[in-house]
Amino acid sequence: MIPTQGCFYLGAYRAFSSFRDAFLLIHSVSGCSWGALAFHQMGRQDDVRQACTMIHENEVVFGGEDKLASGLEILKDHRPQRVFVLNGCPADMIKDDIQSVIDEARCPFPVHWMDTAGYMGSAREGFISAMRYMAKLAEKPEDAGAGADRAVPSVNLIGIALDDPRSEADTEAIRRMLEPKVRLNACLPMLTEESLRRFADADLNLVLRGFEQVGEDLRERLGMPYITVDYPYGAAGSAEFLREVDRALGTDHGAEIEEGLARAAKAAEKALHPLRLLYQAEAAVAGDYARASAMKRFLRDEAGFRISAYRDDLDPHEDQSIWLDRVRDSGTTVVFGSSFERCAEDEMPAKLIRFAYPVTDEIRLGYQPYAGFDGLDFLLSDILSGVLSFPYRREGQFQPREF
Amino acid sequence: MKKICIYGKGGIGKSTVTANTAAAAARAGSRVLVVGCDPKADTTRVLMHRTIGTMLDAHMKSGGTPDREDVLHQGAFGVMCMEAGGPRAGEGCAGKGISLALDDIRELEIIEETSPDLLLFDVLGDVVCGGFSTPLRAKAADIAYIVTSSDYMSIYAANNIAGCIKKFALRGGCRLGGLIFNERSALADSVPVERFAKAIGTRIIGTIPMDPEISRAELHRMTVIERAYAEGRQGAVPPSVRVFEDLARFMAENDQGCIPEPLPVEELEAIGEEIARRAFGDEEF
Numbered sequence: 001m002i003p004t005q006g007c008f009y010l011g012a013y014r015a016f017s018s019f020r021d022a023f024l025l026i027h028s029v030s031g032c033s034w035g036a037l038a039f040h041q042m043g044r045q046d047d048v049r050q051a052c053t054m055i056h057e058n059e060v061v062f063g064g065e066d067k068l069a070s071g072l073e074i075l076k077d078h079r080p081q082r083v084f085v086l087n088g089c090p091a092d093m094i095k096d097d098i099q100s101v102i103d104e105a106r107c108p109f110p111v112h113w114m115d116t117a118g119y120m121g122s123a124r125e126g127f128i129s130a131m132r133y134m135a136k137l138a139e140k141p142e143d144a145g146a147g148a149d150r151a152v153p154s155v156n157l158i159g160i161a162l163d164d165p166r167s168e169a170d171t172e173a174i175r176r177m178l179e180p181k182v183r184l185n186a187c188l189p190m191l192t193e194e195s196l197r198r199f200a201d202a203d204l205n206l207v208l209r210g211f212e213q214v215g216e217d218l219r220e221r222l223g224m225p226y227i228t229v230d231y232p233y234g235a236a237g238s239a240e241f242l243r244e245v246d247r248a249l250g251t252d253h254g255a256e257i258e259e260g261l262a263r264a265a266k267a268a269e270k271a272l273h274p275l276r277l278l279y280q281a282e283a284a285v286a287g288d289y290a291r292a293s294a295m296k297r298f299l300r301d302e303a304g305f306r307i308s309a310y311r312d313d314l315d316p317h318e319d320q321s322i323w324l325d326r327v328r329d330s331g332t333t334v335v336f337g338s339s340f341e342r343c344a345e346d347e348m349p350a351k352l353i354r355f356a357y358p359v360t361d362e363i364r365l366g367y368q369p370y371a372g373f374d375g376l377d378f379l380l381s382d383i384l385s386g387v388l389s390f391p392y393r394r395e396g397q398f399q400p401r402e403f
Numbered sequence: 404m405k406k407i408c409i410y411g412k413g414g415i416g417k418s419t420v421t422a423n424t425a426a427a428a429a430r431a432g433s434r435v436l437v438v439g440c441d442p443k444a445d446t447t448r449v450l451m452h453r454t455i456g457t458m459l460d461a462h463m464k465s466g467g468t469p470d471r472e473d474v475l476h477q478g479a480f481g482v483m484c485m486e487a488g489g490p491r492a493g494e495g496c497a498g499k500g501i502s503l504a505l506d507d508i509r510e511l512e513i514i515e516e517t518s519p520d521l522l523l524f525d526v527l528g529d530v531v532c533g534g535f536s537t538p539l540r541a542k543a544a545d546i547a548y549i550v551t552s553s554d555y556m557s558i559y560a561a562n563n564i565a566g567c568i569k570k571f572a573l574r575g576g577c578r579l580g581g582l583i584f585n586e587r588s589a590l591a592d593s594v595p596v597e598r599f600a601k602a603i604g605t606r607i608i609g610t611i612p613m614d615p616e617i618s619r620a621e622l623h624r625m626t627v628i629e630r631a632y633a634e635g636r637q638g639a640v641p642p643s644v645r646v647f648e649d650l651a652r653f654m655a656e657n658d659q660g661c662i663p664e665p666l667p668v669e670e671l672e673a674i675g676e677e678i679a680r681r682a683f684g685d686e687e688f
Contacts, residue, residue, distance in 0.1 A: 095533025
């Protein structure tokens with residue numbers, strides 16, 4: 001099992017399902033639909049916007065086009081604003097003529113299809129391909145800029161999926177950091193019909209590291225400039241994020257940065273003793289590249305951890321059991337990962353901080369970001385509370401390191 | 404550019420028609436690309452004088468889209484040759500293999516880079532599954548030709564293929580350009596083939612004569628075109644050569660294709676009875 005590798009379909013599903021006003025029609029076997037939904041739905045049980053054509057053996061033998069056509073007919077009754085058709089491996093193998101079926105269905109709403117057969121690549125590749133597909137839906141409005149407050153520059157944020165843990169809270173934290181000097185215009189793939197319409201109106205795209213190809217596409221097609229930014233974890237990460245925006249837009253968040261750093265210092269002072277105890281403790285990090293690389297930097301450069309093991313989805317081929325052995329052998333204190341790293345908590349005296357997709361065993365309601373200056377409070381609180389609650393901490397086995 | 408695919412019952416002479424038409428067109432000055440879409444990978448043997456490595460073998464070896472130079476070869480008269488290839492007999496899914504090979508061709512931008520005047524897909528036997536219909540779909544090929552003899556089962560297969568072409572033609576895909584009648588049969592009779600062609604809404608665009616020089620050339624790993632025009636060759640040009648030259652001209656110029664209307668089995672059976680009446684004088688069925 002290699003969780004960071006996943007499959008092309010799963011990554012594409014994550015992007016397309018992030019379009020809040022869209023409905024998904026999964027043309028595949030039920031497992032493709034159920035599995036992706038299970039990861040998506042755990043933290044958002046009020047958000048089920050998908051159906052499955054349920055390919056069975058008969059469709060593999062006789063073709064699945066009739067079932068797809070039926071699925072589209074049924075969807076018409078639900079009057080969705082937009083539909084994304086995703087196919088799993090079987091529909092690609094039997095070469096259903098999906099586009100023609102969609103054309104013939106003459107749906108009174110836009111229906112988009114991208115070949116998302118799982119074996120076409122990793123989840124990361126599927127996620128990026130789907131984001132690139134969605135980016136093509138953005139068009140320059142004829143009345144570009146009309147009505148908008150042009151005195152305030154605006155940005156789009158690219159790379160956070162709806163089912164990423166804390167996606168909405170992190171986006172809100174980033175919005176709060178930027179505003180009022182810079183307006184957060186839209187997010188990709190977390191779009192709505194309304195935000196899609198104004199997407200191309202932004203002055204700058206902020207592309208999370210690793211998703212530059214999406215920014216390139218938008219630059220080439222719509223002339224939208226972009227900068228690459230790191231996921232803003234920690235005070236230094238948040239400050240750097242704002243400085244990058246300022247450099248690109250000519251804005252000045254100097255006062256906000258100063259205030260944020262002061263808040264962070266104050267928070268650190270409150271928890272100085274346990275923070276000192278954790279200095280140079282080992283931390284392992286696993287997740288998607290955008291988050292994992294930024295979290296590693298925060299932990300190493302700002303929180304004072306030593307990174308004992310690291311993996312991301314740029315090179316996802318290491319088996320999960322081998323990765324966990326590495327973590328186990330390193331004497332790691334805190335593991336930053338997804339629910340797939342839960343056994344680190346079960347089998348080792350290590351605390352798991354769930355910051356990467358998928359999180360299926362923790363529900364966060366309300367505003368609890370990890371990103372931005374606001375997020376630092378929650379992140380530090382979770383790390384420290386987790387470590388302090390170790391059983392062996394209570395038995396007096398947890399000793400501070402020399403520093 | 405004319406994008407053409409050749410279909411027909413297994414063993415009916417599709418590869419022979421494809422390779423010889425390609426050679427004739429190239430000899431006349433056209434840039435020609437031939438893509439063999441059969442796991443046996445035998446379409447281009449007579450153009451290359453050998454069997455060439457396939458796209459899918461290269462795909463397996465490289466673990467993804469292969470390099471262009473590993474899959475694109477130049478044969479007789481400069482005809483550019485590729486073989487999709489496929490799994491070993493009795494294993495895997497050849498149809499998926501064909502669609503994957505065509506994806507690789509797109510990925511490598513081979514058609515854009517080679518910019519052929521004539522692109523010929525030679526597709527395995529009948530349209531047995533979704534994968535083998537890939538060339539018929541929109542943007543892959545524009546016109547399909549079906550090779551058939553006057554054997555009943557060959558016409559039966561042609562009718563089946565016509566049904567598939569109809570489906571995709573109605574969706575804006577490939578249309579039927581006509582039938583190519585191959586006389587290589589114990590019952591070489593054009594009348595029932597003409598009747599069938601008319602009934603489904605098309606016509607015979609060429610008749611390949613029973614010419615032993617075709618088989619002889621194949622034994623020499625050559626097209627009959629190349630062998631006929633080989634330096635120092637004595638004697639008259641074999642009759643099949645002119646036919647392939649005419650076919651090449653026709654395919655290069657023809658833009659017309661129909662949406663065929665396949666026959667119900669009763670009408671096919673009636674054609675079968677006509678074949679028997681004409682060949683054997685049978686009246687009772």
